[in-house]
Amino acid sequence: MIEELNRYFVPVTSSNNDTGDGGAAPHAEKAEQQRIYSDFLARNLGTSTVHVYVLRPDGSSLRGLDIGAVLTPGKLLAFLDDVRRELNTPAGPPAFPPHPASIPPRVSADSMAFHLVARGSPQNSWDYGIPSENWVVLNRTELSGLLPPEPIVTRGSSWTVESRVADILLMWFYPQVEDPSQLNRSTIVYSHLHMIVTIIQNGVARARIEGRVKLSHSFYPDRLDDFVNAQLIGFMDFVPKEGRIQRLRLITKEATYKDYPFDVALRSVSHETLDALR
DSSP states (O other): OHHHHHHHOOOOOOOHHHHSTTOSSOHHHHHHHHHHHHHHHHTTOOOOSSEEEEEOTTSOEEEEEEHHHHTSTTHHHHHHHHHHHHHTOOOOOOSSOOOOSSOOOOOOTTOEEEEEEEEOOTTSTTTTTOEEEEEEEEOHHHHHTTSOSSSOOOTTOEEEOOHHHHHHHHTTOSOOOOOSSSOOOOEEEEEEEEEEEEEEETTEEEEEEEEEEEEEEOSSTTSOOEEEEEEEEEEEEEETTTTEEEEEEEEEEEEEETTEEOEEEEEEEOHHHHHHHO
């Protein structure tokens, strides 16, 4: 599918939230979306708020495909093959080179960024297992809440992460939903992250992380809340003498949202990697 799109088409997405009344899209984009929609409607080619609109090279309307057909295995690829043959489109390189869809944040030297990826269940008729991602940043004070309260640790030392810090990390533990803005609608009902040191080597300690979280997050804005229930597991490497965290990894061991299973992986990202990703 990706190869077909890259070789024969110029994929373009347009957000209804951005192009609607009061949306942030440029006037030209709003006008073009309305032109396409109106022309497809006039030609009886099929329209919907979530739809695939295929245009000829000159911008005129050609064919459309509803979202139900798009999400049916094999139908979209067959549809694109028919369009390619009808237009006799020659293969070519991608119109736009591949690039990251999520731009890492810029963080200070004493802060740490965490990259989060969440994947919903294919059983969910809305997201079909499509992953979503986000970035979380902890500043110097917040990072200290992950560390043990005592500077001297031994194998078996254990502590509970400060709730204010656990909440910042875990409030994003939900799969893709209808989010027209960057505002987080989550409310932490319960969160708990417990650390226990399992090994110390060359001045670096590794702590096993076990935890749980329950949060409420509405699938759509201004709707009743749905609930996340998740068990978590991971590890953190840190230098006790310096109070410095080297890396942290955290995943869902078992998690549900609206009774559907989902998975989340959270990982710290070094400053060098952040620079390379920009």
